[in-house]
Amino acid sequence: MPATPETAPAANRGRPLPREGGWGKGRPVSLRLRLSLLLGVLNLGFLLVLLALLLGNQRASIAEEITAAHRVTVQLLGTAAQTSGLTGPAPLVMETFLRRLGRVRANEIRLYDSRGELRYVSPPSHYKQSRQAPEPFARLMTPQLEATGFDLPGARLLIVPDASRAVLDAWDDLTSLVLLWLGFFVVLQVSLLLFLRHLLRPAETLLVGLDQLAHGRFATRLAESPVSEWRELTSGFNRVAAALERGQAEQRQLVLTTEALAANREVTRFIEAGIEAERKRLARELHDELGQSVTAIRLIATSLARHAGAGAEIAAGAGKINEVAASLYDGVQRIVRELRPAVLERSDLAAALEEIAREWRQQHPDIALTLATRGDCSHLGEALTLAAFRVVQEALTNVLKHAAARRVDIELCRETGTLGVCVRDDGRGQAAPAGMRRGLAGMRERAALLGGTLAAGAAAEGGFCVTLNLPLNEKETPSS
Ligand SMILES: Nc1ncnc2c1ncn2[C@@H]1O[C@H](COP(=O)(O)OP(=O)(O)OP(=O)(O)O)[C@@H](O)[C@H]1O
Ligand SMILES: [Mg+2]
Known part of the structure; x- marks a missing residue:
């Protein structure tokens, strides 16, 4: 299965997917050219196979035809040679016979006198007169047949097999086939190009669409194609x-x-x-x-x-x-x-909370309150001190209003870069909400204004817990 952006291993993400097909490493080769070449090569292969078969057949058929014609001619003229001396001088009778006979298919007939001079040669064929197949082709197709001779009294008759017409026919068949193939090939390539252009038009539209998306024009939509694969793509x-x-x-x-x-x-x-x-x-x-x-x-x-x-x-x-x-x-x-509280003026959160604790113990002696401080919580800056102070104030008010608790623990912790405040009681946990419920929202708002977070809810170990975390930056450092 080819790798897709979703299935590609993590190490490959961001890298281009491997190219399909091995060639065309430099410039990309168009699909049209690839298909044209493929079709051309297949077509040419088909033509070569066809030609090889055709040539083999033609060669065998020419050999068969010329052999048969030569044999018939040899029998005819052999009989004529045996009887030629009966009615007059053999050379003369034979010459007269041959002149009357004229041309015999696929054979050339020659008559020599006793001195070896040519007295007669059969006339050339009128069929495709003065045309010859190209020499290499003729050499390939012409069967190797021996000439047959008859010795007459005072003359010699020679019958030479002549395959030139049959070879020319084979050549003509061959050239017609190649021309036909060429015509077919041109028509095929042109139709293929036209068809591919039509077929690939949605790809161009798709490219334009992708370009639009790349420029942030996400309202672009493509028309549905009648071709099912393109339709899926569009x-x-x-x-x-x-x-x-x-x-x-x-x-x-x-x-x-x-x-x-x-x-x-x-x-x-x-x-x-x-x-x-x-x-x-x-x-x-x-x-x-x-x-x-x-x-x-x-x-x-x-x-x-x-x-x-x-x-x-x-x-x-x-x-x-x-x-x-x-x-x-x-x-x-x-x-x-x-x-x-006056201590707030000095931005001393720990001192301000100590004062709250003191007052609480006086006013609510039945609810134990502890305050634990870790790190230096003075000089935190006015905004931060005030926010933390008001959150503790509201959390304690909520304990009185909702918790029915017997104990409240306040923890104040300053660590590198963070101030943490936690108010935890051992009351009934999350009570049924009542009234306007602005308290927790106000706490969250205060935390968010300073880039911090506030979590409030029933604690797993029982009771209710409010946790405030505020980031400390240069503004809240002791120097401010
Ligand atoms: N310590 C607590 N124990 C149990 N439930 C609490 C505690 N603190 C808050 N809650 C629950 O959370 C709800 C929201 O608290 P919040 O302070 O926002 O509203 P409120 O106290 O009901 O009203 P407001 O603070 O606006 O006067 C409360 O109504 C209560 O149900
Ligand atoms: Mg409240």
Whole structure:
């Protein structure tokens, strides 16, 4: 089976397939020429075999014919020679007889007198007069027959076999056959060329089509050929072109989608930056405005309670105000920390997570939380620190909302080129989804914005696991 691009061994891929046929190593030889030559050689071989057979037959038949004619003539003239002296002088009687007899087929008759002079020679044949077969051909075809002589009283009769007419006939037959063959050969070659041109036209169309494909014009289609083999080829071409066209459309769509995604990411990044800026502003306002006002209220309440003329009731009211204001202050401080932990300003992820852990242990003492850090996780850069921080924040919120867990483990790991964060709980695993479910999507979006990945789901050993991997590049190195 010839090698095809699919079946060729891997080592041969990319190399041209082996050429079929052994000749024509330099310039390629056209199929038309190959077929013409093949047909020509076969035809010529056929002609040569035919000629050999014909020549053999002709040779045998000439020999047979000339021998028979010579034998008859010898018998006739032998009888005439025996009786020639009965009615007069033998030479004269024989000459008269011969002149009357004229030419005898395929024989030349000569009469010599006693001195050896030629007295009579039979007239030449009128058949194809003055024409002779070419000498080499005549030599090949002429049978080797001896002349027969009769001695008469005072004369000698010689009968010489003459195959020249029969040989000429054979020559004429031969030349007619060769001419006929030549005519047939020319007609055959011309029809073959015309037929091949017609037959191979789809190949030219196919080449044009392939050229179109090579130039990226995948909408090209070929008309179906009435020849079944070509039809398979053209429909194969059309299928390939259709697949390429589909691929091109999909690629175009992919480019559009990628562009839209990139634009989307840009918008998301912009929104995230806006949200962070707003959180920062809110935290500052709450801290500066509300924090100071609450402090002022506490100071006023304290001074009111200490006032000399104030009654016990007013002093108790002022103490209550002080108490409420203190808890309001704590609440404001907590909101400020949640909005924008101060450690984030220093891009110290480990410290920011330590703070989260501390708060968690205070607020949820029944759910054990561990934090393990490997590698230096400070100075990772603002974007990266913030993303990792928010992912852990959302993962912990989810633990509270969905997991019913008794333990949460946070692992932070900085290795060459990667920052890994893993939040794992021992809760119920994947809980039934509820609500808007923006949390995991937001985590993934944050990871993608920084070229990283986020995996979340029920862990094989139980519980739920969120794993974030972010690539570290120059921007996130300590120098930034
Ligand atoms: N720790 C967890 N344990 C069990 N299931 C979880 C856990 N974290 C997330 N899930 C499941 O994954 C779903 C998607 O979480 P995601 O944070 O995206 O949405 P949500 O928490 O339901 O809503 P949102 O975060 O938008 O307020 C959750 O609804 C829940 O079913
Ligand atoms: Mg959530």
